[in-house]
Amino acid sequence: xxxxxxxxxxxxxxxxxxxxxxxxxxxxxxxxxxxxxxxxxxxxxxxxxxxxxxxxxxxxxxxxxxxxxxxxxxxxxxxxxxxxxxxxxxxxxxxxxxxxxxxxxxxxxxxxxxxxxxxxxxxxxxxxxxxxxxxxxxxxxxxxxxxxxxxxxxxxxxxxxxxxxxxxxxxxxxxxxxxxxxxxxxxxxxxxxxxxxxxxxxxxxxxxxxxxxxxxxxxxxxxxxxxxxxxxxxxxxxxxxxxxxxxxxxxxxxxxxxxxxxxxx
Numbered sequence: 001x002x003x004x005x006x007x008x009x010x011x012x013x014x015x016x017x018x019x020x021x022x023x024x025x026x027x028x029x030x031x032x033x034x035x036x037x038x039x040x041x042x043x044x045x046x047x048x049x050x051x052x053x054x055x056x057x058x059x060x061x062x063x064x065x066x067x068x069x070x071x072x073x074x075x076x077x078x079x080x081x082x083x084x085x086x087x088x089x090x091x092x093x094x095x096x097x098x099x100x101x102x103x104x105x106x107x108x109x110x111x112x113x114x115x116x117x118x119x120x121x122x123x124x125x126x127x128x129x130x131x132x133x134x135x136x137x138x139x140x141x142x143x144x145x146x147x148x149x150x151x152x153x154x155x156x157x158x159x160x161x162x163x164x165x166x167x168x169x170x171x172x173x174x175x176x177x178x179x180x181x182x183x184x185x186x187x188x189x190x191x192x193x194x195x196x197x198x199x200x201x202x203x204x205x206x207x208x209x210x211x212x213x214x215x216x217x218x219x220x221x222x223x224x225x226x227x228x229x230x231x232x233x234x235x236x237x238x239x240x241x242x243x244x245x246x247x248x249x250x251x252x253x254x255x256x257x258x259x260x261x262x263x264x265x
Contacts, residue, residue, distance in 0.1 A: 002027070007060065027068050036075060038068060041079030043082075087112045090112065110155065113165070124170055127175060132175040141176075167198070167199050172184060172202045172205060173205045176207070201240075208222035
């Protein structure tokens with residue numbers, strides 16, 4: 001899943017793809033590099049990011065989604081916590097709703113997913129971008145994150161979302177310290193117990209920078225290492241800024257894991 005932020009303030013690619021035409025060209029590039037889906041976002045969710053008004057978010061994402069739908073053979077995901085954005089994005093051509101609040105921010109978003117039949121990504125988080133870093137307090141990190149995701153799945157199903165359309169995301173960096181994000185990554189296979197596909201979004205994130213002492217633009221190697229481990233621990237979808245490098249890394253990993261000892265003549 002290639003990341004396409006049409007925002008001025010996202011932590012890595014903010015301001016790069018504000019024009020729909022430039023955003024389309026970036027989507028075209030990611031598809032040519034092997035992206036199966038493009039995740040379009042119009043509101044930054046980095047720590048301390050300011051909320052984006054509904055109409056402004058719509059103005060950022062709808063033209064891009066329309067262009068991608070008409071021009072490219074790829075699934076489109078809308079990265080939003082707002083039911084109003086999700087509803088119009090699905091009408092424009094998105095088939096996946098990626099909600100970083102896990103259904104908490106706007107319960108009507110679950111109704112949109114249920115009524116439209118769109119896929120739904122439920123990410124674990126607490127609070128909002130202004131408060132989440134103060135909420136990274138857990139008695140048992142893995143147990144609590146799993147329990148809260150289980151509750152999110154049950155709430156979505158109660159709203160009418162079919163179980164087979166739900167994907168879970170542990171929420172790396174969202175109400176998690178750097179150490180907690182590493183712990184989640186190490187124990188990622190436990191999320192398979194939820195019975196739903198697992199999406200991992202670690203690309204360029206601050207917990208990687210804290211680990212290797214690199215700024216955002218220099219975190220490719222750390223991203224690839226984390227994504228490799230995620231693939232080995234059973235994740236189904238990797239959400240990344242760096243499609244080509246990720247596709248080739250996972251292809252190489254799969255080839256190594258599938259290799260058999262050469263026959264001895």
